[in-house]
Amino acid sequence: MSDVLTAPVKIKIITTITQQDTAPEKFELWSEGTIMQKNDQIYLRYEEVQEDQHRNTTLRFGQKDAVIIRNGDIKMRMPFVLGQARKGHYNSNYGQISIVTLTKEMKFEPSKSIQNGRFYVQYELLVGEQSVGDYCLELNYTEGN
Template sequence: MASELKAPVKLKLKTTIRQSETEAETYELWSEGTIVQKRDQTYLQYEEVQEDKHIRSTLKFGNNEAVILRNGDVKMRMPFLLNHEQNGHYDSEFGALPIVTYTKDMLFEPHDSKTSGRFYLNYDLIIGGQSVGDYTLEINYSEGK
């Protein structure tokens, strides 16, 4: 399995949410994690802490599709396929909420070192048949310790 890579990385996640009639909101998160490359897929694994909730996140991506998986205090599966709608779910203490994503743009730019690069995603998040916002996710990752 010489084609596998597993290495520590530093991550900067930037999420921008645009909802009609409101100003865009931007959130940034810095984290440390692991990059794993198997076959044609890249996995970024990291932990988020939000309001005392610990969330283990995995972003699995290729060139035209991706999925964000969250486990721990928040459970979520959010798939993305360029120019298509995809069904996912968000589980909370109130139950499971079906969600739909429509991916408008996706870009994966690995750097030569393979342990650094950029992943960009722009999508509509649809809940109950209504768009709840235009989301942009940008992840920059570089070699960690």
């Protein structure tokens, strides 16, 4: 059985969305959460609050793949594998929508401490075989309280 390390972290989340014929939109969010390392995978858990919507988010990632799972007012599962298209889903008040992520770039930059590092993913999001834009998600995490 492997050792599991868990620690509090502060997380800075930067999302950049580029849609056809529009200027990129950049969103920044700060949160606190926990980080856990199990084998070669990192699990970041935190809460996102935007416009009175609450989402508990888990980001699991390693060097080769990642997945974002959101629960709360919005439920979502988005898998990422570099150079591949992966099916996921997005649930809202209007029902479930199938989505596809085409991962173009993905980097995991750990530091010597589990509580510090960076995860970056760039992907195209498709809904119903139509591109809805290119997304860049960057998470920087540092030691929390």
